[in-house]
Amino acid sequence: MSKAIRIHAIGGPEVLLWETVPKPEPGPGELLIRHEAIGLNYIDVYFRTGLYKLPGFPAIIGQEGAGIVEAVGADAAGADAAGFAVGDRVAYAGSLGAYATHRVLPADRAIKLPPDIDSRVAAAITLQGLTAQYLIHRTHQVKAGERILVHAAAGGVGQLLCQWASHIGAVVIGVVSTEQKAETARANGAAHVVIGTKSLAADVRRITGGEMVPVVYDSIGRDTFLASLDCLAPLGLMVSYGNASGAVSPFELSLLSAKGSLFITRPSLATYAAKRPVLEKMAAEVFQAVRDGILKPHINHIYPLSEAAAAHTALEGRQTTGQVVLIP
Ligand code: NDP
Numbered sequence: 338m339s340k341a342i343r344i345h346a347i348g349g350p351e352v353l354l355w356e357t358v359p360k361p362e363p364g365p366g367e368l369l370i371r372h373e374a375i376g377l378n379y380i381d382v383y384f385r386t387g388l389y390k391l392p393g394f395p396a397i398i399g400q401e402g403a404g405i406v407e408a409v410g411a412d413a414a415g416a417d418a419a420g421f422a423v424g425d426r427v428a429y430a431g432s433l434g435a436y437a438t439h440r441v442l443p444a445d446r447a448i449k450l451p452p453d454i455d456s457r458v459a460a461a462i463t464l465q466g467l468t469a470q471y472l473i474h475r476t477h478q479v480k481a482g483e484r485i486l487v488h489a490a491a492g493g494v495g496q497l498l499c500q501w502a503s504h505i506g507a508v509v510i511g512v513v514s515t516e517q518k519a520e521t522a523r524a525n526g527a528a529h530v531v532i533g534t535k536s537l538a539a540d541v542r543r544i545t546g547g548e549m550v551p552v553v554y555d556s557i558g559r560d561t562f563l564a565s566l567d568c569l570a571p572l573g574l575m576v577s578y579g580n581a582s583g584a585v586s587p588f589e590l591s592l593l594s595a596k597g598s599l600f601i602t603r604p605s606l607a608t609y610a611a612k613r614p615v616l617e618k619m620a621a622e623v624f625q626a627v628r629d630g631i632l633k634p635h636i637n638h639i640y641p642l643s644e645a646a647a648a649h650t651a652l653e654g655r656q657t658t659g660q661v662v663l664i665p
Contacts, residue, residue, distance in 0.1 A: 400432060430467055491511070518658060560582035
């Protein structure tokens, strides 16, 4: 048997229950992984609350983990799954079912971990690091000298965006909710910080001398969508990549022309990392960025997996900064 956090219905953190479950067995092309650490991400909250739909109940949420391959399912041709062997250390991001001591994972989603990348670090920054990678290098190619606006700049993805973009030489304007988080954002590379979003466009106008910014990275969604559009320079790009405050309401397309012929995208890691060679390249780049000191994971919160409910309460309550991991 193994242990897992399961949910039997959507709801608050109290629906996360620590239960004994049968140990899963890997089928063809799958790996059985014994987790050493599990990454907590805001998407876990969306699945728990029902904003994102689960395939059924009971369900094991969680998208990210790192650990040891305990068994390898034979592939259709009878060979080991995609070159993985028992004892390999792996990480993954974007596969539901992480809140468990053991899980089965399609081998083509597993990333072999280099020896110098600790499992806790891997669980903390695989999903968020891959996200920062595509947001900064592919959704929009951040350039030296460019001003960019980053919401939740002291959060998990937010800190990594600040670190990576400031390393490139961009001038990061971070948005946070408290003075303490402002300090954190500055320490991670934000050149300017705006506290609160009540006068966001006016604050960005003042900081940029009226020019506004060519790109906004907005992970907040409903509460900040319109204010973020108002921060963009003509032909600017709105990257609406999350909904911590709720889903963005439908809007008139003509709003984009009225506000300066703006572009908008609603990207997801699943699309950007869908192809195996691309996933491997992105992961290699993230681990190299950690090695080079460009990305500095800050695992500020570590919870036993059995206490996932407390971790959710903290994340939703805006009490966390940087990365959060759960230890089985
Ligand atoms: P964070 O650590 O950033 O936590 C969320 C932060 O959002 C809070 O700390 C808080 O910062 C801010 N926030 C603003 N309004 C609210 C609100 N009403 N309720 C809760 N928090 C709020 O989480 P993650 O790093 O895990 O994720 C950041 C975002 O990135 C999420 O929206 C997530 O969905 C998105 N994401 C998207 C991906 C994609 O591919 N599209 C992939 C990975 C993550 P403050 O107090 O400073 O305002």
